[in-house]
Every structure is written in C-alpha cells, then in structure tokens.
Amino acid sequence: MHVSCAIVAGLVAAAMLGCQRDKAEPVADCARVDATSYRAKGKALVGDVDADGAGDRVTLRLDAKRPARCRHLVVAQLEGGGTAVATVPPLGWPGGNPQLLLLAEVDGRPGLEPVVTLSPANVYRPGMVFTLSRGELLRMRLENATAPERFPLYDEFPAGVDCAGRQGTIVVTRSRIADGGDRFWSVTRSFYRSAAKARFAFVRAEQFLVEVGDEAAARWPEVLNEPFLRCPSRVG
Numbered sequence: 380m381h382v383s384c385a386i387v388a389g390l391v392a393a394a395m396l397g398c399q400r401d402k403a404e405p406v407a408d409c410a411r412v413d414a415t416s417y418r419a420k421g422k423a424l425v426g427d428v429d430a431d432g433a434g435d436r437v438t439l440r441l442d443a444k445r446p447a448r449c450r451h452l453v454v455a456q457l458e459g460g461g462t463a464v465a466t467v468p469p470l471g472w473p474g475g476n477p478q479l480l481l482l483a484e485v486d487g488r489p490g491l492e493p494v495v496t497l498s499p500a501n502v503y504r505p506g507m508v509f510t511l512s513r514g515e516l517l518r519m520r521l522e523n524a525t526a527p528e529r530f531p532l533y534d535e536f537p538a539g540v541d542c543a544g545r546q547g548t549i550v551v552t553r554s555r556i557a558d559g560g561d562r563f564w565s566v567t568r569s570f571y572r573s574a575a576k577a578r579f580a581f582v583r584a585e586q587f588l589v590e591v592g593d594e595a596a597a598r599w600p601e602v603l604n605e606p607f608l609r610c611p612s613r614v615g
C-alpha cells in the first residue's frame with residue numbers, strides 16, 4: 380500500500396500521506412480511507428493555514444465506521460488549491476469527542492495552526508495542534524512530555540497553554556495538589572520554543588506553590604480555559 384499512496388489524487392492521497400507520517404500508526408488502516416465517506420462535524424473555521432495570504436477552510440471530519448485511529452480527520456482545504464489532511468488519534472479512555480476549536484499562530488512560522496480539542500465535555504481537556512509543513516498537515520509534539528502530542532487545554536487543577544511573548548514560544552501549565560494536604564496546588568509552567576519537524580523544544584520550567592482558589596487564574600491567563608488566547612491571528 381505504501382507505493383500506491385503517492386499516486387492517488389486529492390483527499391484520499393492526503394489522508395494516506397498523513398497516516399504515513401505517523402510511524403506508530405498502521406498505514407493499512409488509514410490507507411483504505413474513502414474520503415467521500417467522511418462528513419464535516421461541527422464548525423468550519425477560515426484562516427490562512429498555508430501563509431499565502433488567502434483564507435483556507437478547516438474542518439474536522441468523521442466517519443464513524445472507520446477504525447478508531449482513522450475515524451477523525453482534520454482537513455484544510457487550501458484556497459490556492461490542494462487539500463491537507465491529518466488523522467486525529469483517539470484518546471485511550473472514554474469520553475473522547477474531538478472538535479475543531481480554533482486556528483492561531485502558535486509556532487511562530489507563517490501560517491495558522493489548527494487546534495483540536497479531544498474531550499471537550501470532560502474535566503481534563505487535552506488538545507492537539509496541527510501545522511502545515513511542505514503541504515502536509517502534521518501533529519505537533521512537546522519535547523520530553525509523557526504524551527507529546529497532547530497539549531493540556533484545561534483541567535480541574537490549573538492547566539492550559541498559551542503563547543508566551545516571543546514568537547514561537549509557548550507556555551504549558553500543569554498542576555497537582557501539593558504534598559502534605561489539600562490547601563495548595565503545585566503549579567509547573569513549562570516553556571517551549573518551536574523547532575524543526577513540528578516539535579516544541581523544551582526551554583525551561585518554573586514551579587509555584589499557590590493556594591487552592593482563584594490565585595492561579597488571576598496570575599496566569601493560560602489556565603482560563605481559553606487556549607492560546609494570546610497567540611496572534613486567533614480564529615474561533
């Protein structure tokens with residue numbers, strides 16, 4: 380199936396290429412994708428994904444009959460021609476219901492990044508960030524993270540992600556109840572800088588002990604359940 384992927388036109392080819400990029404994903408399952416069976420799910424967003432100055436239409440699409448790993452696609456219909464597609468791998472636990480959330484300038488390189496929220500109805504809301512590179516839509520990864528493709532958009536404890544000032548720099552915040560009681564959260568704010576191959580390279584982390592309550596939200600806007608709020612050109 381590898382050989383035939385490149386010669387099939389349009390969305391089908393794009394879907395297969397997306398699968399080929401992910402070595403952990405069996406190609407055969409996604410290679411049988413019939414793109415016409417996928418239906419747009421939720422809102423469409425328009426923004427300049429390929430940095431040619433024109434708005435591109437981005438949707439999340441579903442084919443419930445497909446294997447879980449190929450069931451959801453992010454599709455960017457490029458105004459200048461062509462379509463870029465990436466699969467949205469499922470969570471390993473119940474409650475997943477991927478939705479296209481926003482587009483924003485996240486990685487500091489020209490072109491907006493589509494962001495998908497994976498379980499918007501759950502308390503813990505991880506998301507995925509996609510970036511267009513050489514015509515392919517790739518899932519971005521956090522260096523040195525337990526689940527590199529999952530960006531914490533929101534959680535019961537202070538958590539979230541946002542741009543962090545300098546272009547291409549983001550902050551990823553996670554928390555837990557601090558040892559020794561339930562009065563304090565231990566908050567870790569990790570800073571990353573965008574690097575080659577759809578990767579965010581770890582730069583540094585800072586830790587805080589804050590009282591359970593409103594203090595974290597008052598100090599750090601990334602925990603407000605408005606992911607990538609300070610990123611330029613945010614749509615959604």
Ligand SMILES: [Ca+2]
Nearest residue numbers: 486488489490
């Ligand atoms: Ca970008």
